[in-house]
Amino acid sequence: MIEFNVFYKLIAALGIGFIIGMQREHSYFDASDRHPAGVRTFSMVGLSGALSVFFCDLLGSVAPFVTGLVVVGILLAASHVAFGLSHKEETAGITTSVALLLVYLLGGLCWYNRLLEACVGMVVLLLLLNSKKQLHDFANKxxxxxxxxxxxxxxxxxxxxxxxxxxxxxxxxxxxxxxxxxxxxxxxxxxxxxxxxxxxxxxxxxxxxxxxxxxxxxxxxxxxxxxxxxxxxxxxxxxxxxxxxxxxxxxxxxxxxxxxxxxxxxxxxxxxxxxxxxxxxxxxxxxxxxxxxxxxxxxxxxxxxxxxxxxxxxxxxxxxxxxxxxxxxxxxxxxxxxxxxxxxxxxxxxxxxxxxxxxxxxxxxxxxxxxxxxxxxxxxxxxxxxxxxxxxxxxxxxxxxxxxxxxxxxxxxxxxxxxxxx
Incomplete structure (x- = not known):
């Protein structure tokens, strides 16, 4: 039998990644920023977070979720190292990388039917990402x-x-x-x-x-x-x-x-x-x-x-x-x-x-x-x-x-x- 609840959770995780990814794509217009991930990467990472927890339930182990988190972290680290080698005088920001890790975790929440918590986390993350200038101005004051x-x-x-x-x-x-x-x-x-x-x-x-x-x-x-x-x-x-x-x-x-x-x-x-x-x-x-x-x-x-x-x-x-x-x-x-x-x-x-x-x-x-x-x-x-x-x-x-x-x-x-x- 098809378990529609499974697809609902996966779609929610995919949607969270898609929305955050769209915000990051929009910030590409700021030439001073450098983003290691866009809307497709965010969507896939959100879906991966939910799927990894799904495999955890099937195998009775937290290894799939932890492994997925480590893999995402390694890929982000490699991206930053590659950027550092090619742009020796510039420094890559890590905001997008941290956001990507959070999307992975929010995807895991979706699998456990914590949809309200996941959506609240998404909204807070969007506010933080969209308030860059205001927060920096406030910190400078x-x-x-x-x-x-x-x-x-x-x-x-x-x-x-x-x-x-x-x-x-x-x-x-x-x-x-x-x-x-x-x-x-x-x-x-x-x-x-x-x-x-x-x-x-x-x-x-x-x-x-x-x-x-x-x-x-x-x-x-x-x-x-x-x-x-x-x-x-x-x-x-x-x-x-x-x-x-x-x-x-x-x-x-x-x-x-x-x-x-x-x-x-x-x-x-x-x-x-x-x-x-x-x-x-x-x-x-x-x-x-x-x-x-x-x-x-x-x-x-x-x-x-x-x-x-x-x-x-x-x-x-x-x-x-x-x-x-x-x-x-x-x-x-x-x-x-x-x-x-x-x-x-x-x-x-x-x-x-x-x-x-x-x-x-x-x-x-x-x-x-x-x-x-x-x-x-x-x-x-x-x-x-x-x-x-x-x-x-x-x-x-x-x-x-x-x-x-x-x-x-x-x-x-x-x-x-x-x-x-x-």
Whole structure:
């Protein structure tokens, strides 16, 4: 009997090789590349991968698959040696050779009915092959500082987090200090800043100050405010643009907090929608007003350095721990009124630490949604006043007049919301 399932697997392996081979054929137009294989070779290697596994099943041995892989490798090595002998001053790339070996492996996956995995592998391989220029441009933009920051982020994520005890410590009634949870929040907030920086590197700095404000708000609106305030003193003619970037980061900060909260506690999506998303309207509206008002529409380069630093990440963890402990102590010994006061004071220093502390208490069901909302509103009110004060007292003189409407508008909306929930 004819087993159509066998032909289906072989055709899938052949198709994967054919598609990858077509992409490689298309890249022949780049004269600087040299390809040891084209669409026919890729198709045959993909089919060979599936057939070798088929023979493995028939013989009960992995020898056919391993032999096939070795043969393909030897043929590729011979091709590179021949190229080196005939082109002594040139170097052949190995991208196509590595792709050919991967196609052989994907063909083997097809035989085991791992068609989804094989197709995903094919798509990822196509993306890598088609993104040569973008990936090389991105690598060229990276500095030594960026590489070190990446290593640090990997250290705090992979080499510290798994070894921290996932157990709560503290005095009786205040067992809220969980090293694993605390460091997880540090990794989480650091990761947001790191990813936003990678996006800026990929998109390019030429998008101007508004893009810095947009993605900087994802990392830290306070850090972004300080960054632009410092730059504004040497570039007073761009006061409108700097103020616009700062206010835009404030709007993003509210949206970011909402996203973090509902990611950690999905049930809060409804209760937190109004208190955290309504303040976005005045800040975003004023940022758009400044964008259209500004006369300097030319694209500007933004020297946005890597936001990830190990020491600030550790400081954030300490601030988060202190705020969480004090907030819980205030709730236990002084009542929820003191919790709101502590949130106001903490928000002036670090909004994220307050938000994470409150969400942690909400997940443990130690505070009701009303107290959570009011505490967040008071913290955001203090945070807006603090950042507005930084701009007013430390920024360029033209920014003082420009920042007042934003602070007044956001604080007025926040105060109205506080009155509503009280």
């Amino acid at each position: 990276l500095s030594t500082e960026d590489i070190i920051a990446t290593v640090k982020f990997a250290v705090i994520t992979l080499m510290i987090l798994p070894f921290l005890p996932n157990q709560s410590y503290g005095p009786p009634g205040l067992e809220v200090l969980n090293p694993h949870s605390i460091w997880l929040f540090v990794v989480f907030i650091s990761g947001i800043g790191f990813v936003s920086y990678i996006l800026i590197k990929l998109i390019g700095p030429g998008k101007g100050i508004w893009l810095t404000g947009l993605f900087g708000g994802l990392a830290s609106s306070t850090a972004l405010t300080l960054n632009m305030v410092g730059r504004s003193r040497d570039n007073e003619s761009f006061a409108d643009d700097f103020t616009m970037g700062i206010v835009l980061s404030w709007a993003v900060m509210y949206a970011r907090l909402y996203g973090i909260c509902i990611f950690l506690v999905p049930s809060l999506a409804g209760p937190l929608a109004v208190p955290l998303l309504v303040p976005v309207a005045p800040s975003l509206g004023y940022a758009l007003f400044l964008k259209f008002k500004s006369r300097s529409h030319a694209e500007k380069s933004s020297n946005f350095s890597n936001p990830f630093r190990l020491l600030p990440a550790i400081k954030f963890g300490l601030v988060f721990t202190v705020v969480m402990f004090v907030a819980n102590a205030a709730r236990v010994y002084l009542g929820n009124g003191a919790l709101i006061g502590c949130s106001f004071l903490g928000g002036a220093a670090e909004m994220d630490a307050v938000a994470f502390s409150l969400i942690d208490m909400s997940m443990k069901a130690t505070i009701a949604n009303r107290e959570l909302i009011l505490s967040l509103l008071f913290a955001s009110l203090a945070n807006t006043l603090a950042k507005g004060g930084l701009v007013f007292f430390l920024g360029a003189k033209p920014m003082r007049k420009l920042i007042v409407p934003a602070v007044v508008g956001i604080c007025a909306v926040t105060a109205a919301l506080i009155g509503f929930y009280f």
